[in-house]
Amino acid sequence: MPDLAVPVVVASLERMHGGERWHWTPESDPFEVALGAILVQHTSWTNAERAIDRLREAGLLDPRRLSELPGEAVEELIRPSGQYRTKARKLRAFLDLIARHGALDALLALPPEELRGQLLATWGIGPETADAIVLYAAGYPAVVVDAYTRRLFSRLAMGPSRDVPYPAWQSWLADALPVAAPDLARFHALVVLHGKRLCLARRPRCGQCELASRCAFAATPPLPP
Ligand code: SF4
Structure with missing residues (x-):
């Protein structure tokens, strides 16, 4: 199995999914992004989106109005x-954090390390959620490691072993990404799109994946029935 480099994987993901839309973009509303990053914990984006839609319909995609509820x-x-x-x-804890800074804009304007530290010190916010907020809501560079990331690179026989803690994966990926200012939001979006469309948890669609000829998982014969 030939060695793969992360930039090669990124280029391949771009060819496969570059035209597809991802729900978080630089134009997304920062509060909606932050809510989504919390609500999507331990569930699918479809379920998180249904909750966000209900908040939107109730006119509550606003920190002050939501905190009054x-x-x-x-x-x-x-x-x-x-x-x-x-x-x-968790939402209440995040809203309290916003209130302590006076407004979401003021919180997101903190220097990135301070913002990340304050998010991590907030009940219910772990490193994946904090990095998603830092990257997509505040617009700072951050490497987000989620289950899609671990699954993809583990199947490609790249990166640390799948279950090692978050910082080890983040550090590996940060070193392995292209040196020239990678678009980390786009990178993460491509990994998630791939995980949702082709590199599924069960029965991945390897026949449609251009990485298949270089993928350790795809090369492994299925277990006999
Ligand atoms: S070949 Fe299959 S397992 Fe490998 S990255 Fe593509 S979809 Fe995932």
Whole structure:
């Protein structure tokens, strides 16, 4: 199996998915992005989006208005995202963080390391969620490592072993990405699109993937029935 480099994988993902739309773009509303990054924890984007749509229809995609809503009402609105009681508490903690800075803009204007640190110190926000907010809501460079990232590169026999902690994956990827100012938002979007369209958790569609001839997973014969 020939060695692969991350920039080669990126170029291939670009050819396969470059024309497809991803729900977070540099034009996305930062508050909606941050809510989505919390609501998508442990569920699919489809479920998180249903919860966001309900908040939008209720006119609550606004930190001040959402923070004025009783907890039970927030829980009910975000129910489609699953774990809705826990996620309502996480949203409350994030809204409290915004309130301490006066406004979301002020929070997102912190230097990137300080912003990341404050997010990580907030209940319910782990490194993946924090980095998604830093990258997509604040617009700072950040390498986001999620389940799609681990699955893709593990199947390609690249990167640390699949279950090692987040920082090891992030550090490997940061070193392996193209040196010349990579568009990290686009990179992450391409990895997710690939994971949702072709590199599925079960029954990946390797026949449609141009990485198949260089993929350790695709080269492994299926187990006998
Ligand atoms: S060949 Fe299959 S397993 Fe490998 S990256 Fe493509 S879709 Fe994923």
